[in-house]
Amino acid sequence: MGKKVCIIGSGNWGSAIAKIVGDQCAASDEFHTDVHMYVYEEMIKGEKLTEIINTRHENVKYLPGHKLPQNVIAVPDLVEAGKNADIMIFVVPHQFIRGFCEKLKDHVKPDAIGISLIKGMDHTKEGLQLISDVIKNILSIDVSVLMGANIASEVADEKFCETTIGCTVDANGQIFKRLLQTPNFRICVVNDSKTVEICGALKNIVACGAGFVCGLGYGDNTVSAVIRLGLMEMMKFAKAFFPDNPPQTATFLESCGVADLVTTCYGGRNRRVSQAFVTSKKTIEQLEEEMLGGQKLQGPQTAQEVYKVMQTLKINEDEYPLFVSVYNIFFNNTPVKNFIECLQKHPEHM
Ligand SMILES: NC(=O)C1=CN([C@@H]2O[C@H](COP(=O)(O)OP(=O)(O)OC[C@H]3O[C@@H](n4cnc5c(N)ncnc54)[C@H](O)[C@@H]3O)[C@@H](O)[C@H]2O)C=CC1
Numbered sequence: 348m349g350k351k352v353c354i355i356g357s358g359n360w361g362s363a364i365a366k367i368v369g370d371q372c373a374a375s376d377e378f379h380t381d382v383h384m385y386v387y388e389e390m391i392k393g394e395k396l397t398e399i400i401n402t403r404h405e406n407v408k409y410l411p412g413h414k415l416p417q418n419v420i421a422v423p424d425l426v427e428a429g430k431n432a433d434i435m436i437f438v439v440p441h442q443f444i445r446g447f448c449e450k451l452k453d454h455v456k457p458d459a460i461g462i463s464l465i466k467g468m469d470h471t472k473e474g475l476q477l478i479s480d481v482i483k484n485i486l487s488i489d490v491s492v493l494m495g496a497n498i499a500s501e502v503a504d505e506k507f508c509e510t511t512i513g514c515t516v517d518a519n520g521q522i523f524k525r526l527l528q529t530p531n532f533r534i535c536v537v538n539d540s541k542t543v544e545i546c547g548a549l550k551n552i553v554a555c556g557a558g559f560v561c562g563l564g565y566g567d568n569t570v571s572a573v574i575r576l577g578l579m580e581m582m583k584f585a586k587a588f589f590p591d592n593p594p595q596t597a598t599f600l601e602s603c604g605v606a607d608l609v610t611t612c613y614g615g616r617n618r619r620v621s622q623a624f625v626t627s628k629k630t631i632e633q634l635e636e637e638m639l640g641g642q643k644l645q646g647p648q649t650a651q652e653v654y655k656v657m658q659t660l661k662i663n664e665d666e667y668p669l670f671v672s673v674y675n676i677f678f679n680n681t682p683v684k685n686f687i688e689c690l691q692k693h694p695e696h697m
């Protein structure tokens with residue numbers, strides 16, 4: 348019969364990954380051919396998005412211009428989509444994951460395994476929680492992560508790229524590799540799962556900084572400085588906030604680390620929208636609406652979550668000037684021209 352795979356999410360990245368998963372499941376005996384994809388129902392010019400996907404095999408809103416394999420079946424009911432799945436792929440904007448898991452609770456197979464493609468973090472009274480831990484704690488299943496330099500439209504175009512799977516159970520990492528690796532989507536599996544996930548979340552804050560300096564008219568040298576100083580803050584953060592899981596430096600050299608930073612700081616939505624935030628003087632909400640057509644930014648909210656946890660844990664803000672500056676620009680009306688000061692006074696140069 349093969350393992351049943353379901354995809355929870357159908358945005359830009361969710362749809363691109365559905366292309367890969369659908370093709371791989373159709374071609375392999377290890378996996379059941381039909382793939383359920385949970386789709387948040389919307390009306391598009393009078394038609395349900397799920398009906399469009401199931402008849403025309405295209406997600407016209409979030410990944411227009413790409414055919415989805417016919418064995419990818421859009422399901423508007425979350426519980427129905429996840430029911431009976433052996434493998435669950437979570438790929439929704441991080442702000443929605445807790446609510447989704449609460450709905451799925453008690454409706455997933457006890458021996459199901461999950462993988463999170465979600466880049467972001469959750470802030471609770473106790474501090475920061477990784478998205479994989481949110482899923483794990485609510486659904487009581489093992490959860491791996493997949494993060495890398497993977498702009499969805501390029502992956503959907505089958506342009507070569509690499510990615511990183513972080514797992515705590517080696518056998519599960521290998522199942523996900525067999526499910527997801529293609530000639531143009533090459534996967535390295537590592538066991539430093541938490542660091543892989545932290546990289547995926549924090550690089551979005553750094554990309555906002557890259558957008559700011561581009562919008563302010565600085566050059567490539569400045570973007571590179573943002574990338575490097577951002578990476579130093581990411582590494583420090585991973586060490587300080589997850590002391591029980593010392594990060595392996597090598598993990599930052601995988602696709603999930605430096606490579607994803609470079610990709611997102613040059614071509615990602617966080618970089619593009621943050622640049623327009625400087626040049627257009629519009630709000631992030633307006634720009635998200637105008638530039639992304641329903642897709643969701645993760646960087647500003649992650650900056651806010653990271654800042655809140657620094658306050659909760661009484662962490663010295665001066666240790667993370669870039670993260671704090673991105674937060675202050677988005678949420679405290681700090682003029683964006685001040686962003687350069689966080690680079691000029693960075694502790695890395697003291
Ligand atoms: N798009 C990309 O290039 C990449 C995205 N990612 C990550 O993947 C995750 C998901 O991103 P995307 O698939 O790009 O999503 P997206 O940015 O396209 O977001 C839109 C999705 O959110 C859903 N949605 C909108 N309002 C909703 C609501 N009120 N309740 C529930 N769902 C709602 C929409 O139906 C749609 O599926 C994010 O954490 C992102 O950082 C990771 C790698 C690449």
Ligand SMILES: O=C(CO)COP(=O)(O)O
Pocket residue numbers: 466495496497498499551554607610611614615616617618644645
């Ligand atoms: O994560 C991504 C590329 O790896 C996409 O980044 P954005 O969300 O900034 O587009």
